[in-house]
């Protein structure tokens with residue numbers, strides 16, 4: 511079904527054409543007609559499937575027909591600031607020819623600009639739940655004219671502990687409204703949220719539950735932990751690794767890896783929750799613009815963030831649970847483009863790999879990089895880096911070597927021991 515069959519306003523169709531979309535993605539084809547009919551909808555769709563447009567396009571259509579007052583007509587709740595900004599950009603893009611105003615409300619930056627935007631009057635608010643409650647309490651946000659509520663990445667919001675905030679926010683919204691819920695997975699908690707906040711919802715489910723996007727080639731490099739950095743470096747030096755998103759488990763791991771790659775002259779930036787909002791947005795922008803080749807991130811960006819043309823996602827640290835894996839690798843192979851997801855798995859993480867393979871019902875390809883020395887010794891620590899384990903190993907190796915070099919030393923002692931016994 512082409513976009514023109516949905517009954518969207520010509521201004522919206524023009525924006526879609528400008529974006530270069532020739533046909534709706536499966537989640538759009540399934541969800542848009544149901545949303546246009548005014549139904550509550552729960553859509554189970556992974557990021558990268560075009561789900562944002564699936565709710566933004568019909569929402570813009572509805573709001574632009576609703577009249578010119580600058581009342582808040584729609585509220586979109588999203589788990590992270592990055593996702594909120596991205597949704598806002600999508601709304602501005604798809605609604606570029608419509609007189610619709612949108613504001614994003616999220617923590618980590620000065621409130622002033624956000625308050626100013628709200629005072630001028632907006633039709634759509636995109637917000638993370640925490641900051642919305644903070645601001646709403648003081649600014650008395652008026653949601654009395656609200657028509658549409660969207661809960662985006664609902665599973666993620668629940669996972670992040672936003673349920674009490676969501677409950678508080680929804681309790682202040684008009685009961686008669688259209689509620690749309692998007693989630694990558696359909697867990698019991700998501701179902702329960704849907705039962706409480708949605709009215710006779712229509713269900714849209716695209717693809718298999720919890721399965722990685724089919725456009726992603728997945729493989730595993732089994733590699734000793736101390737050689738993960740060296741292997742990653744060899745990989746990103748290959749010409750096909752144009753835009754590489756690397757995930758680490760911890761912030762300090764992201765810091766160390768970024769320094770390591772920087773020293774090797776790789777254009778790299780890092781993105782994690784200890785970075786300021788400005789630093790995070792700049793890193794994302796540089797990555798989008800191709801100023802940097804590698805972005806090292808913790809799971810903060812694993813969900814929802816839309817970066818076009820990510821050629822490779824690398825699990826430098828293997829994710830602890832399958833859901834995170836699915837979301838991480840969903841950052842590549844978006845909207846029909848092919849992408850690669852690579853996991854560097856040391857022995858101690860093979861159990862996690864086994865759990866993942868069981869969960870997705872698929873054994874991932876094992877690969878080896880030709881010419882790479884998988885038996886190389888532990889490299890010297892980076893400048894300024896503490897390496898107690900490496901020192902310990904080095905000392906043990908040296909002590910063993912000394913022992914082997916002087917076998918005569920130990921013989922008389924052993925002989926004496928034996929004699930005493």
Ligand code: AMP
Pocket residue numbers: 530531532533534535538556557558559560561562563814815816818844845
């Ligand atoms: P999302 O799942 O909403 O994060 O969207 C993933 C990517 O798909 C974004 O880069 C969108 O611009 C793109 N996209 C959305 N709808 C379409 C479409 N119908 N055709 C091609 N690309 C699309």
